[in-house]
Amino acid sequence: MSVELEDIHEECGLFGVWGHPDASRLTYFGLHALQHRGQEGAGIVSNENGKLTGHRGLGLLTKVFSDEREIARLRGDRAIGHVRYATSGSTGVDNIQPFLFRFHDGDIALCHNGNLTNCVSLRTALEDEGAIFHSNSDTEVLMHLIRRSDKPTFMEKLKSALMAVHGGFAYLLMTEHAMIGALDPNGFRPLSLGRMTNGAYVLASETCALDTVGAELVRNIRPGEIVVIDDDGYRITRYTDDTQLAICSMEFIYFARPDSNIYGINVHSARKRMGARLAHEQPVEADMVIGVPNSSLSAASGYAEASGLPNEMGLIKNQYVARTFIQPTQELREQGVRMKLSAVRGVVKGKRIIVIDDSIVRGTTSKRIVRLLREAGASEVHMRISSPPLRYPCFYGIDISTTRELIAATKSAEEIREYIGADSLGFLSLDGLIDSIGLHENAPYGGLCVAYFNGDYPTALDDYEQEFLASLGKPDRARLMTYARERSIYHDNEFASDPTTTPAPTVTPSPAHA
Incomplete structure (x- = not known):
């Protein structure tokens, strides 16, 4: 499977640093360690005293930043970066992250690892309310939800937006005053916090990137957590307590670099x-x-x-x-x-x-x-x-x-x-x-998502649900119905219609991967 004609592609890698005098170069090195997670686009946004500046482009990191002046232009002691794989219909530069949003009350940069299962529904509703999207990435949905929230503070707006999006996500945001990471309630994607000898904090999709920049692991970000990093250090808060670890087993099988550690493994x-x-x-x-x-x-x-x-x-x-x-x-x-x-x-x-x-x-x-x-x-x-x-x-x-x-x-x-x-x-x-990975979490399958092997999805599938369930053959449908009822994922009426006997269902998600 390692030959790329039939490779499985994970969508992207995240890296951010707060408090290093050469933050953009450090982010470049961190992203280089994560290049295996995304090879079709890259970007970095820096923060100099609250002024956010970005550069992004198609291709490998070395191509996007082939000119030293591009890195030199990204001044400041804070930065976030992203490497990604493009998916069908989303190969343009408009989908390369981090996205940089400029608002009257301050700029925000945003990047994302994962896929939202309710993106189509959310985007349709937002567009009906007048929202204008500049990409076909599901990442942009979160910012529209944040800006339309009626909550009084940014953190409360962010928490309400995170409760509205479903699926797999590790978000990395940069505001004028903080760097913020957030993980979905199942922790499908890894996200780790590290600290450098000079006191700078680092967030990365894999610990191999922490090693590359000389950062020591502080902790793994857990499902449902938000980590906020600013000049006072870091603090952890939660946006939901309805969590259960189901980290993607393909991280251990294929995606992650061999020198990375995921939840201590x-x-x-x-x-x-x-x-x-x-x-x-x-x-x-x-x-x-x-x-x-x-x-x-x-x-x-x-x-x-x-x-x-x-x-x-x-x-x-x-x-x-x-x-x-x-x-x-x-x-x-x-x-x-x-x-x-x-x-x-x-x-x-x-x-x-x-x-x-x-x-x-x-x-x-x-x-x-x-x-x-x-x-x-x-x-x-x-x-x-x-x-x-x-x-x-x-x-x-x-x-x-x-x-x-x-x-x-x-x-x-x-x-x-x-x-x-x-x-x-x-x-x-x-x-x-499951035994070989050995997470031993108090969760189904030891804390792993193994849905690609047995069809037992840890969450409802939202926009994908109807087509997927309708396309299953009778044995699969009956077995997945049992899984879903055990987890209280679906309502019984979603299984009411007679199943098709199609042996090879086709499910076509929107091209809205991060």
């Missing part, structure tokens, strides 16, 4: 445990283990250790090849995959290979990996996946927008094996995943 160590558990659950006789670079290398290490097999470098990824999805023809896409990934013939020839990957999305990349290894002379290719089969869409900020995209939604493991051409195929169990 090191990502590399969790992936290594996934690989070791996979070796116990899905053993096979072979000569060596190889991981698909880059996000599967930790799991491959764990599988190799647990199985007593050598962990070899049988696949090489070229880090400098353009993204393959921009190629205009299937033939060129195929060539792009070969440019991006190659088999090491001298290692795999005549060998029985266990290939470890983090997930299978459409199956196309897995099929090409198996073909590459066979062409390089591998005698057997056994595919092992360090997560359960992906069967359901994500509505909280991952671009798995339709079930139809997911091969495991319509094919059994044996049918997938036949499609990709492997000698055998095995997935990690859901219990194995």
Whole structure:
């Protein structure tokens, strides 16, 4: 799955600093550590004595800030920044964040990681009341809600706006006088607070960014919390007590950098445990283990250790090849995959290979990996996946927008094996995943969101709900009805109509991802 033709994309990364004399450059370095979370746009807004100045653009961070003068222009000891992935229909610069709003009573910058499930409803209502939107990002909705609130203070306006938006969100705001972070009631996306030796405070999507700038972790922002940072330090407040941790399990499987820690769990160590558990659950006789670079290398290490097999470098990824999805023809896409990934013939020839990957999305990349290894002379290719089969869409900020995209939604493991051409195929169990990550929170699935694997969504799906539920086949619909009733997520009448028997539902969210 690590080859980008069928990568899952998480929408963005956030970084902010308060109290550093070179805040914009520090933010640049922090965003560079988060570049894996978003590679199609970047921006920084600085704050110099209450004056907010921003720069944003399309492309990698190094392209957006290729001119040193752009960073030098962003003066002040406070700044926030954002890297993002664009989604369908939202590739213009108008959607690059942070958004900078200029009001008569003060400027505000805003950026967001996640996806709002009630964006369409909120935006429609706001437009009917006269609101004018300048982007098709759901991030802008929050600012309209803040400005239209009748609460007396900014913090009360913000809290009421956060109660109105649903779904997955980590927000980062900069006002003239404070930097503010906020997390949704389920904490789908990580957000960490750090402190530098000079006393500056940092907020970041991952702890690897704190490490990059030399900040020590103070605490993780918890579901339903708001952290306010100003010249007096930081303080934590809440906008809701109706919370339950359900952090995206794909953060541990794929998104986060291996050197990041999420709620005290090191990502590399969790992936290594996934690989070791996979070796116990899905053993096979072979000569060596190889991981698909880059996000599967930790799991491959764990599988190799647990199985007593050598962990070899049988696949090489070229880090400098353009993204393959921009190629205009299937033939060129195929060539792009070969440019991006190659088999090491001298290692795999005549060998029985266990290939470890983090997930299978459409199956196309897995099929090409198996073909590459066979062409390089591998005698057997056994595919092992360090997560359960992906069967359901994500509505909280991952671009798995339709079930139809997911091969495991319509094919059994044996049918997938036949499609990709492997000698055998095995997935990690859901219990194995939860145990390997080891959050041990007092919440369903140990504090993880695993809806992509079993369809048990932690929240109501709002604007997505009717189409999604109506498109499910009878077995899925009955099972998800049980999940929903246990959580009191839906009302019974939402399940009243007879279910369709469509086996591969198509759910098309609005292009309003952050």
